Amino acid sequence: MAARPHFRLAPFLLTAVTAGLAAAFGWAMWDAYMGAPWTRDGSVRAYVVALAPEVAGQIVEFPVKDNQFVHKGDRLMLIDPRDFRIAVSHSEAAVKQAKATLENTEIEAKRRQKLVKDVSISVEEEETYATKAIASRAQYEQALADLDQAKVNLERTEVRAPVNGWVTNLLAQRGDYAHVGQNVISLVDADSFWVDGYFEEIYLDQIHVGDPAEIKLMSYRPTLRGHVNSIARAINVPNAQPNHQGIASVNPIFTWVRLAQRIPVRVHIDEAPKGVALSAGMTATVQVNPATPARSK
Template sequence: MTTTNPAGEGQTPRRPLLPVLLTLCVLASAGVLGWWMWQAYMETPWTRDGTVRAYVVTVTPQVSGRIVELPVKDDRYVHKGDVLVVIEPDDYQIALANAEAAVARAKADLDNKQAEAQRRAELTAIAVSKEEQQSFAAGADMAAAAYQQAQANRDQAKLNLSRTRIVSPVNGYVTNLLAQAGDFATSGQRVLSVVDSDSFWVDGYFEESVLNGIRPGDTAKVSLMAYPETLTGHVTGIGRGIAIPNTQPDGLGLATVNPVFTWVRLAQRVPVRVVLDDVPPSVTLAAGLTATVSIVSGSASANASQGGAAPVEAAAAPPKPSPAP
C-alpha cells in the first residue's frame, strides 16, 4: 500500500523578497550617506582649533607719581575718553609754574637785549665801534634762542601735567586690574589693560591642505564651546606666515633640523581671520574662548556673481615686478 505525502511537505519554503530589498536599500542609503559625509569631512574647510581674539590696549603712564584716583573697577566697561587713572599732579603743577616764570624772565631779557642792540645799531661809528654793535646783536640773538627754549620747556611742563590724567583710548573692558589708589606709577610700566570691545574676531587654524577652498569674503560659521548659538561671520584674511622651527640655530650657530618620518607628513596649520557679523546679547565674548569654525566655500564668488560688492579685504595680489632689461 502506497502512502502519499501531504501537499508541500518536503519542499523548501519560499522567503519573501520585501525584507531583503529593504535591507539592500538601507545598506545602499547608508553607503551613500557615508560617502557624502566623508566628502563633506574631507572637502569642506572646517576646524575645531579656533580661538576668539581681541586687541588689548596696555595703559602705560608717561609720567611717574602716586596714583590718587582710580575710578575704574575690574571687568567693568569703559567708554573712550573715560578717566582711568589720575596721578598726583602737584609736582607737575609746580614744574609748570617754574617754566612759566622762566618764560617771563627770558622774554624780559630778550626785550632788553633787543633794545640795547637796536640803540647801538642807530649810533654812528664815532659813538660805537662795529665790534660792539655785532656783540650786542649776537647777545639779542642768544636771548631770542633762550626765550624759545623757555617756551619749549613750558610746553613740556604743560604736556606732563596733562599726562597725569590717563583716559581710555578705546571702548572696552578693564581686565586683570591689580593697581590700587596709593600705588606708585612708574613711567613706561603698565598700570592696567583694556580689552577693545570693538575688535573681537576669531582665528581659525586650518590645515594647509584645505586652504585652497578658502577665499577672503567667504561666509563662516562659528560655534563657541561656551554657547549653543551658531554665529555668522566672514573671512577677512589668511595668515601669510607661521613660525618655522628648523630656522632656529643651536648654541653653536648650526641649523636645528627636526627628524621626521619620510612616510608621514603633518599638515601645517595657518591662521584664517574671521570677523563676526553679529553677536547676540546672550553671547559674552572673551579673548581666548575656544571655537569651531567652518567655511562655506565659494560664498564670496557667489556673492560677487549676484552683483554684490567685493569685500575690501579681498584685494588683488600686488603685481609682480617686471624683469630687469
C-alpha cells in the first residue's frame, strides 16, 4: 500500500503571511498615494533683485564675479566718481555765494526799514529791497538743495548689495558704460527661497494654510520640510476674454471630458538638509500632509 503524501503546513502559512503583508503594504501605499495631496509639478522659486544704476558713467571697479555670494552692503561696482565730486565742489561754492548774497540783501532790507520810518525813502523802495531779500533766500535754499542732490549722486556711484544673495547671469564687466535705469547686475535673494506646487483643484479641499509639507527635489535625495504658506486665488482663464466687439469668447468643450485646473500652492521651506544647494527653477515633488480632516464634498 502506497504511503500518503505528507502535507507541509509551514510553507503554506509563510506564503499566506507574505502575501498578506504585501497586500497590506500595497494598500497603505495606495492610500497614501490617493489620500495625501501631492504633485510632481512643483518648482523652486526665489526673488531676484535687478540692480540698475541711478547715475550714468563708466564702471571703474567691479569686484564681483558670476555666481559669487555677497552680503548685504557689499560693494558690487563703482561708477567713475570724478565728475560727481566736481559737481559737489561746484554746489558747495554756489551755496557760499548764495549765502553771502542773502546776508547782504537782508542787511540792506533792514536798513531800508529804518529809513522808511524816518521818511528818508519811499515805501516802494523799501518793498523793493524786501523783495530782493526774499529772492536771495530762495536762491540760497535752491543752492542747498542742489548741493544735497550732488552729494546723493556722488553716493549713487557706489552700487551695493541690498540683500544677501548670489550674483547671477553676470554679463557686465569693468570698463563698461552704465546707463541710468539699465539693469547691470542681478542678485538671487538667499533668504527668499520657496516652492510652488501646482495642485489639481480636486485636492484643494484637503490643503490648508499651515499644513506640513514634504518637498523632494529631482537633484537631491534628502527630503525638505516646509508648510503651506498660501494658496493662489486666481489663475489665467482662456474663456471670457473679450473679442474685438467686447463679447466674451468661450471655447467649446466636450461634456464628457473635464480637466482639473492646477492651482499654485506656495510652500515655505522650513528646513533644508545640509548639502542641498537650492537654485530657482529646480523641479520638485510636493506632498502636503493635511493637519485637519478634509471637508466633506
